[in-house]
Amino acid sequence: MSELIAQAERLLESAKGSEEVELFLARGVDTEVQAYQGEVEELTTASSSGIGVRILRDNAAGAQIGTAWAGSLDDQAIENAIKEARENARFATQDEFIAFARPDGVTASALTLTDESVASTPLDEKIAMAIELERLVRSGDRRIRQVDAANYSDYIAEAAIVSTMGIRAAYARTGAYVSVEAIATDGSDDQTGWGLSAGRAPRDLDLAQAAADAIRRSTRMLGAVKPASFKCSAVFDPRTAATLFAIIGGALSGEAVVRGRSFFANRVGEVVAAPSFTLVDDPTDARHFSASPYDGEGLACRRNVMIERGELRGFVYDTVSARRAGTVSTGSAVRGGVAGSPSAGCRALQLSPGDIDQAEIFRRVGNGVFVESLIGVHSGVNSVSGDFSVGVTGLMIRDGQLAEPLREITVASTLQRMLLDVIHVGNDVEWLPGSAAGQTVAIANIAVSGS
Amino acid sequence: MNAELVGPDVLQRVLTEAMARGGEFAEVFAEDRTTSSAMLDQRRVEELSSGRDRGAGIRVVVGDTTGFAHTADLSESGLLGAARAAAAVARGGGGGVHEVALGAIAAHPSRALVAPGDVDKARKIELMRHADDVARSEGSSITQVSVALGDSTRRFVVANSEGVYASDHQVRTRFNVTCIATGDVGMQTGYRPIAGTRGFELLTPDAVGEAALGAARQALTKLDARPAPSGDLPVVLAGGSGGILFHEACGHGLEADAILKQASVYAGKVGEQVASPLVTLVDDGTVDGEWGYLAVDDEGRPGARNVLIENGVLTDYMWDYLRSRKEGRASSGNGRRQSYQHLPMVRMTNTYLMGGESDADEIIAQTPYGVYVAQLGGGQVNTATGDFVFGMTAAFMIEDGHITAPLRDCNLIGNGPDVLKRVDAIASDFSMTPGTCGKNGQSVPVGCGQATMRLTGITIGGASA
Incomplete structure (x- = not known):
């Protein structure tokens, strides 16, 4: 890791005159195995690296930023990227709010996000896990007619962010996943179900649970x-709820707010959700797979309370959106790899757990729909207007129990309304890949479209 | 930019190395991609970005197993290292020497008239400002305009152990306008894309202005939108973006990887009537200039026009190298990959429904009650069950044969094999629209096309009872 910092520090010396330079260096090693019919179908081993460069020119009328990136850490590629970024900065509009992050005195949390066993586990063991996962699903229920993808994947990732403003941040992360899709049949109807298990290392993975999940989800949809x-x-x-929380997180981005693209704008202090709803973004909680000591600008990540007992408390900000809003960064810059620029975003959302389990929620709801998978989230949610309409598969809830499976339906409401209509929050927190943990939640007044 | 990425001698030696452990097939795909993007948001030029990514992906096939490795190091030693890593799946070892000899390259030069790199950045910004001005000229209810311009120049060379040796030079340009209108009851969005496998010539001031106007008017119209209805209704889909319906309802289900794994509702149905007799569906990588155009696919196979459904009868699936090899047939030119860091798989190119003979206005006039969808957003499908959704981003009620109230955004949901049979009218006003298709974590540019058409019923996922 110190290698990346050292390389970056050396590169910073190329800063010219009064310009400021920020460099984001990343490298990683990935392994992916796909098993099919007891054999390896695909095996990918790869290492990759890259750099994102941002150059800031400060003028009397404001600053300009130009960016460039390269999928390589070799000197020639980096030099070219720096040159391109410098050239690009000339064309940006001068803007008094544009700035790079400055060290703000907040100490980064000491988080253990790596497990050396990702590197030390022999490839054959990883292959065996994918093959075993497929076998568990195929042999777990006679109604499983196909397993079209059983995958193992892991990564080791390192990144460093340094700038002429004094930012020096470096971190590493490992992760391992298995996922499997099962196709079940009852002779006339086919249904699919996904199972997954995630951790920091192969030994964290629960193949039996992932297999059971895929089997249960596919078989109980038969005859939908x-x-x-x-x-x-x-x-x-929990899985679909986590997707909902991540969507809500998008509207809690200070950037969306200062751009006037969030339905939460100008509502801090107001009641925007049910009293049971407390939502916190906390990347310093190592239980989140997305936990991180530093944000995308190299500031320490911190715990931010977004909604507390239904009341909107605030937004997450990166440096620029904070300046536009007249506040300071909440350490919430996120960036999508070396090609992406930092923007404000939630990274590790968690809804405060309730005190009842899923079965009790079914009992209290009495009659309704249990949503187990979502389809068309990207085409059915408008985070500006709040319109929400998503395809789902799931089951009816009748008299407090799961009943017949449902297919080809959509559920619809608006995000604003759904938050106020949360009636139960479960205690069954599931830590999932992505920017939010999940747990069972019940929401009233949902329109279900069918025939 | 015109130098060879990797010369034929190096390719031959790397392929030979890749085959040395008993591989049955090996392929080198070397790529160099330059991209640039610019964003104008609320009249501020926020960020110009440039990117460069180059490297090679090498795959080795043994039996039903594919080994894959990629590297950003295009030197001979870097490529040989990746070849050995990919060949590690050939666990039998040995295999003897398989000398690979390449003949003449099938090279495809860029078809762009104006290369993106030759365009002054100030000129790009001027065009974005023009779009902003046009959008705002629609009135003060247009409170936000953002404009994005991007281009990519992708050169690749692909060679395999069976002697395929081809290169392509693809230039793509896109321009998106997003408007937000603010009214008494909230904000609404409007969106228009322009995109093509073309150079900067694609972006004339007129084309850009038209997109801006369309995005602004769409947002304004939706200010009066009411919640969409809920339930099964007749739907008229406007030409162009309506093609997404077929992309989702059957396109993905006709990709041979899903077929060979019996993970598609269309498996085993060649020769059967799977759609209304009005439906003739084509996937066509040769539509010059369209977003999904390609001279050769990412396996070096020439792009082709493939009829998938003819008069409602399923005629063929789409194929890449690996799947066609299993079936002992030829690839249909549908092997595509996001970048050198990804394995190719079966993907669509430009997928379109052939136009019919009806008149678009008459189709609407002959619909007593239903929904008119003027623009579709994205969609998603579960190929194994056939259930799919797509989002409508501009839609209206049809009442007594007339387009009436605008509707708020929502998804539509249906089952592919069922919906294909519900096509009861197709007009002649064919057009195409660009999109980005995601599959197993890889995104590729695709085109969708169709003329105005009607479905006798599909479920509208609105919030109103």
């Missing part, structure tokens, strides 16, 4: 029917 349209309460399982 398309109901007539109706209105009811919907119970989202």
Whole structure:
């Protein structure tokens, strides 16, 4: 890791005159195995690296930023990227709010996000896990007719962010996943179900649970029917709830707010959600797979309370969106790899757990829909207007119990309304890949569209 | 930019190395991609970005197993290292010497008239400002305009142990306008893309202005939108973006990887009537200038026009090298990959429904009650069940044969094999639209096309009872 910092520090010396330079260096090693019919179908081993460069020119009327990136850490590629970024900066509009992050005195949390066993586990063992996962699903239920993808993957990733403003941040992370898709049949109807397990290392993975998940989700959908349209309460399982939280997190971005693209704008201090709803973004909680000591600008990540007992408390900011809003960064810059520039975003959302389990939520809801998977989230959610309409598969809840499976339906409401309509929050927190943990939540007044 | 990425002698030696452990097939794909993007948001030029990514992906196939490795190091030693890593799946070792000899390269020069790198950045910004001005000229209710311009120049060379040796030089340009209108009851969005496998000539002031106007008007219209209905209704889809329906309802299900794994509802259905007799569906990589155009696919196979459904009868699937090899047939030119860091798989190019003979206005006039979808957003499908969704981003009620109230965004949901049979009218006003197709974590540019058409019913996922 210190190697990356050292390389970056050397590169900073190329800064010219009064310009400021920020460099984001990343490298990683990935392994992916896909098993099919007891054999390795695909085996990928790869290492990759890259650099993101941002150059800031400060003028009387404001600053300009130009960016460039390269999928390599060799000197020639980096030199070219620096030159390109410098050239690009000339064309940006001078803007008084544009700035790079400055060290703000907040100490980064000491987090253990790596496990050396990702590197030390022999490839054959990783291959065996993918093959075993497929076998567990195929042999777990006679209704499973196909396993079209059983995958093992892991990564070792390192990154460093340094700047002429005094930023020096470096961190590493490892991760391992297995995932499997099962196709079940009852002779006339086919249904699919996903199972997954995630951790920091191969030994964290629970193959049996991933297999059981895929089997349960696919087989219990068999014979699914398309109901007539109706209105009811919907119970989202932890996975689909995590997707919901991540969408809400998008509207809590200070950047969306200062750009006037969030339905939360100008509502701090107001009640925006049900009293049971407390949502916190905390990348310093190492239980999140997305936990990180530093944000995308090299500031320490910190715990930010977004919504507390239904009241909107604030937004997450990076340096520029904070300046536009007249505040300071919350250490919440996120960036999508070396090609992406920092922007404000939630990284590790968690809803405060309730005190009842999923079965109790079914009992209290009585009649409704249990949502187990979502389809068309990117096409069905408008985070500016808040319109929400997503395809789902799941099951009816009748008299407090799961009943017949449902297919080819959508659930619809608006995000604003759904937050206020949260009626139950489960205690079954599931730590998932992505920017949010999940737990079962029940939401009232959902329109279900069917035939 | 015109130098060879990797010369034929090096390619031959790398392929030979890749085959040395008993591989049955080996391929080198070397790529050099330059991209640039610019964003104008609220009249501020926020960021110009440039990127460069180059490297090679090498795969080795033994039996049903594919080994894959990629490297950013295009030197001979870097490529030989990747070849050995990919060949490690050939566990039998040995295998003897398989000398690979390449003949003449099938080279495809860029078809762009104006290369992105030759365009002054100030000129790009001027065009974005023009779009901003045009959008704002629609009135003060347009409170936000953002404009994005991007281009990519992708050169690659691909060679394999069976002697395929080809290169392509693809230039793509895109321009998106997003407007937000603010009214009494909230904000609404409007969006228009322009995109093509073309150079900067694609972006004339007129084309850009038209996109800006379209995005602004769409946002303004939606200010009065009411919640979409809920339930099964007749739907008229406007030409162009309506093609996403077929991309999701059957396109993905006709990709041979899903077929060979029996993970598609269309497996085993060649020769059967799977759609209304009005439906003739084509996937065509040769539509010059369209977003999904390619001279050769990412396995070196020439792009082709493939009829998938003819008069409602399923005629063929789409194929890449690996899947066609298993079936002992030829690839259909549908082997595509996001970059050298990804394995190719079966992907669509430009997928379109052939136009019909009806008149678009008459189709609407003959629909007593239903929904008119003027623009579709993205979609998603589960190929194993056939259930799919797509989002409508501009839609209206049809009442007594007339387009009436605008509707808020929502998804539509249906089952592919069922919906294909519900096509009961197709007009002649064919057009195409660009999109980005995601599959197994890889994104590739695709085109979708169709003329105005009607479905007798599909489920509208609105919030109103």
